[in-house]
Amino acid sequence: MNIGILGLGTVGGGVVNVLSKNENEIFARTGEQINVTHGAVKSISEPRICADGNINITEDAFEIVNNPTIDVVLELIGGTTIAKELVIAAINNNKHVITANKALIATHGNELLTLAKEKNVHLLFEAAVAGGIPILKSLEQGLSANKIELVAGIINGTGNFILTEMRDKGRDFADVLKEAQDLGYAEADPTFDVEGIDAAHKLAILASIAFGCELQMDKVSTQGISQISGEDVAFATELNYSIKHLGIAKKVNGELQMRVHPTLIPKTQLLANVDGVMNAVLVKGNAVGPTLYYGAGAGDEATASAVIADLVDIIKETVSHDVLGWKALTEIPNCDPDNIDSVFYLRLLATDKPGALADITTTLAKHNISVESVIQKQIDAQNNAHIAIITNRVSTASLNTAITEIQSHEFIQEDVKIIHVENLD
Amino acid sequence: MNIGILGLGTVGGGVVNVLSKNENEIFARTGEQINVTHGAVKSISEPRICADGNINITEDAFEIVNNPTIDVVLELIGGTTIAKELVIAAINNNKHVITANKALIATHGNELLTLAKEKNVHLLFEAAVAGGIPILKSLEQGLSANKIELVAGIINGTGNFILTEMRDKGRDFADVLKEAQDLGYAEADPTFDVEGIDAAHKLAILASIAFGCELQMDKVSTQGISQISGEDVAFATELNYSIKHLGIAKKVNGELQMRVHPTLIPKTQLLANVDGVMNAVLVKGNAVGPTLYYGAGAGDEATASAVIADLVDIIKETVSHDVLGWKALTEIPNCDPDNIDSVFYLRLLATDKPGALADITTTLAKHNISVESVIQKQIDAQNNAHIAIITNRVSTASLNTAITEIQSHEFIQEDVKIIHVENLD
Known part of the structure; x- marks a missing residue:
């Protein structure tokens, strides 16, 4: 199994280092020798974190994606321009591709995965999300x-x-x-x-x-x-x-x-x-x-761990992806952001006049928003009250209407800060 | 794909229920229909947590492992006697086997996995460890x-x-x-x-x-x-x-x-x-x-989640096991328990006489054990001091020697309690 790596920086160098230091374990798991035969770099003279004595180094990444001796290309350059061209070329040359490039997959993944499916090769990207976590x-x-x-x-x-x-x-x-x-x-x-x-x-x-x-x-x-x-x-x-x-x-x-x-x-x-x-x-x-x-979620060897896990899956033929792991993709309508229900944290800065908090909570109540917790503090020299409120679960639209109304009170000193609260249970 | 389930109790019933309620998702992921055609129970008249209208129920589990129409057997009975016989029979009949039975795998796994390898079938057991966690x-x-x-x-x-x-x-x-x-x-x-x-x-x-x-x-x-x-x-x-x-x-x-x-x-x-x-x-x-x-780590549907994940791996041919996932098993010598280094927590009950704590720590020091933290309390009517000590990292053998010596002091009122401390970093 011959591997070409595009980019021998942090992640690419990490992949070479991990393949080397864990050679015995990876061989025991796969029964196959993994050879990094080619690597593309921006400048041959730049310092690298990995030993590259056995790797043919080139400054022309297209040499690698067009090289018929290479089975799998690791795209570890990043970005969505040249990386995209290289991935397309590699797939068109019937090579499997593994990438850690979240921007590329998130923005061009549909096109690239469709192409990979047509060419019957794998395009894997475990390392693109949460680094070493599988x-x-x-x-x-x-x-x-x-x-x-x-x-x-x-x-x-x-x-x-x-x-x-x-x-x-x-x-x-x-x-x-x-x-x-x-x-x-x-x-x-x-x-x-x-x-x-x-x-x-x-x-x-x-x-x-x-x-x-x-x-x-x-x-x-x-x-x-x-x-x-x-x-x-x-x-x-x-x-x-x-x-x-x-x-x-x-x-x-x-x-x-x-x-x-x-x-x-x-x-x-x-x-x-x-x-x-x-x-x-x-x-x-x-x-x-x-x-x-x-x-x-990052780091040279943690990210390399995920890149190599994809490589082992290809070698052992245990890849579960079939265009994102599903045989059949469904269309799911997107939620209107105004329709999202949430609990919210509100932070307000108000002139400390009598009844300010009452005015705020009354306005919230008018929009069916109740207050689960509230903290009020006077901590500044301007005699302003610093108020934090946790609401009940409300729609974003109702909250926004209420906040606009609260914001119009003259005793509100700055934009109300709104942060989502999730109990996750 | 025809499935026979041995045991329709908590886990078996959970498997039937999850296969039913998530039929569409599982089909979208696998492209294949999963049919639970047969189920073995202890008593046909017993109440069950799952609907069983489409399942041929029998009280003779061997009927299922010997049935040529069944592709995969789920062993969800538990124990290491009849369950072992059934798994061996199923494997000998060239059926894949999935089990949630930790006792069976831990105690007879080497034999069963060797047999499965010989027969070129899978024996999977994701559900045997930590329930639904993959x-x-x-x-x-x-x-x-x-x-x-x-x-x-x-x-x-x-x-x-x-x-x-x-x-x-x-x-x-x-x-x-x-x-x-x-x-x-x-x-x-x-x-x-x-x-x-x-x-x-x-x-x-x-x-x-x-x-x-x-x-x-x-x-x-x-x-x-x-x-x-x-x-x-x-x-x-x-x-x-x-x-x-x-x-x-x-x-x-x-x-x-x-x-x-x-x-x-x-x-x-x-x-x-x-x-x-x-x-x-x-x-x-x-x-x-x-x-x-x-x-x-347990529960009907959480455990079923792991059992079905193994089933999906068999259907999609993405099983990574090859006798425990390794092509080549290594022999690793076991550590002598006395040679294990650890930090320890010690709890002692001592007559509150002057110098008791000094005697304890002096004895520890004699065996090169230092004290990282200590709390001493007098909380009982007998005027006994309750002492908790966290040691430095020492070998179990040294600790045991020191404890034997401490134990011989007449002011020690009960066996010294010893618990491992792990910082896990």
């Missing part, structure tokens, strides 16, 4: 008896690191983001991580496999964590919640909801205790009940 | 790139329920055990659950798959939770640990350790937060790092 295989195989009801995951390690530091050390978002960049967790342009785009890519893939529908990246509603303040984190803690950046996919009344947003979850939930850069995905099936999968 | 498939497929370093699991729900109640409500072991029996979690004879035998069965299976060696049930050192007192639970909480009944398998210096025992683990560990009847398995791979798998 979550796609678990959905496709381990939970294959279930109607999936809910997928809810912490699927961006950078965001989880930031929220964990804010909670545990009382630090500000901007301050922790800078540290995450210094540590190499976050890119110089952190938009993909902190604004939820990376998580949305992964959620689109999870939803497609969980519910057996096409990839619908454009239907994921996405909200980042950059607006979460230290005050929100502190209020959440006081209310016995933890704020996590979740990707949530669920089918309600036959409609698919896919949303990425900061979420208050009860501290007693396992997901609330998944901290730092770690990832975890909660999956509820109608037979198995709640299950959870936890592990490293 | 832990065997994750070890075999999702983590196939890894050298496994550690498997540590809460794999007996009854025991976890008892320890959780003791911790959260300050209740006694005997009191909670009685409730567990009333709730149907524990059998009338609770020995298998509370003395760790059930967990040992599951651990032997996990270790075999994780490390690629034969099943060695007789090499699992097993200790139950019946000796855990409310005082131990309270001391553990005060020391920032939670007591869990763990099954631990790890390879240290080329030797395999398999042990089931109560264990203090730091409260910050996810495993420490797996409560009630839920199960979870922590797996550390040398590439992926720590991963964790959580879900229901």
Whole structure:
């Protein structure tokens, strides 16, 4: 089995290293020798994290996808331009392709998977979601008896690191983001991580496999964590919640909801205790009940673990995918975001005049929104009251109408902060 | 695909119910109709949890394993006598077999798997370990790139329920055990659950798959939770640990350790937060790092979820087992229990005479055992001091020698309680 790797950076170098250090175990499991014969890099002279003595290195990745001696191509370059061209060329040359590229699969997966099916080759991407956690295989195989009801995951390690530091050390978002960049967790342009785009890519893939529908990246509603303040984190803690950046996919009344947003979850939930850069995905099936999968969402060898697991599946012919694991894809209508019911956390800054809280709760009540918990504090020099409210379960549309009305009171000093609350039970 | 089910009790009934309610999803995933054509029961007149209108019911299970129209036999009777005969007969008749029977696989698996290999049929048992959690498939497929370093699991729900109640409500072991029996979690004879035998069965299976060696049930050192007192639970909480009944398998210096025992683990560990009847398995791979798998360890439909997942694997031909997932099994020597290094929790009851604690710690120090934490309380009318100690990492042999010496002091009022401490990091 001859392998060509496109990209010998963090993930590609990790794959070479893991194949080398676990050669005996992988051979014992597969009975076959895996040879990385070719590797494509941006610059031959660049330093690499892996030994490459036995690899033919080229700067022309197309040489590899067109090389008839290669059986499987690992696309570990990233991005959606050149990577897409290379994957198409490899499939057209009847090669199996394994990729860790969530953006590519989320945005062009339907086209690429259809092409792979036509050419009767595999296009696998376990590493694209939640790094080393075998979550796609678990959905496709381990939970294959279930109607999936809910997928809810912490699927961006950078965001989880930031929220964990804010909670545990009382630090500000901007301050922790800078540290995450210094540590190499976050890119110089952190938009993909902190604004939820990376998580949305992964959620689109999870939803497609969980519910057996096409990839619908454009239907994921996405909200980042950059607006979460230290005050929100502190209020959440006081209310016995933890704020996590979740990707949530669920089918309600036959409609698919896919949303990425900061979420208050009860501290007693396992997901609330998944901290730092770690990832975890909660999956509820109608037979198995709640299950959870936890592990490293990034890193060279953790991601390599998932890439190589796909490779072993190809070698052992145990690939369960057939266009996303399903023989027949269904069309599922998308839920109108206004129709989503949720519990909400509201944070308000109000001039401390008598009756302010009464006015707020009266307006909520007028829209059939009741208050489950409330905390009011006066902590600033301007004599403003800081108020946090947990509502009952209401439709997003009702909440928005009520908030618009509350916002019009002159004693409200800034935009009302709204964050979803999910009890996940 | 025609299925015969041996046993239509909790699990068998659950399988019929899940196949029925998720018929569309399972068909969409497999492209094949699954027909449960035959079922064997102890008594035809007994009430059942599933509809059986389309199933030929018999009281003679051998009729099913000898029936040439049946492709797959589900052995859901339990036990190691008649169940073993039936599985052997089914395999000899060239039928695939799926079982949820941990005792059968742990004690007779080597023989049965060898026979299945000879007959070129599958013998699958995902449901035998941790119920609905797809832990065997994750070890075999999702983590196939890894050298496994550690498997540590809460794999007996009854025991976890008892320890959780003791911790959260300050209740006694005997009191909670009685409730567990009333709730149907524990059998009338609770020995298998509370003395760790059930967990040992599951651990032997996990270790075999994780490390690629034969099943060695007789090499699992097993200790139950019946000796855990409310005082131990309270001391553990005060020391920032939670007591869990763990099954631990790890390879240290080329030797395999398999042990089931109560264990203090730091409260910050996810495993420490797996409560009630839920199960979870922590797996550390040398590439992926720590991963964790959580879900229901028992129950009709949760167990059925795993049984049917094996069935789907057979239908889709995505079974990764080849005698426990490995092409080549290795022999791994077992570790001498005295050579196991561990941190330990010690609880002592001592007459409150001056210098008692000094005598204890001096004796420990003489055997190179240092004290990481200590709590001493006088809480009884007999003026006895209640002492809890967390040691540094020491060999079991050194500890035992030191404890024998401490035990000989006349001021020691009862046997020193010794519990493993695992930080799992």
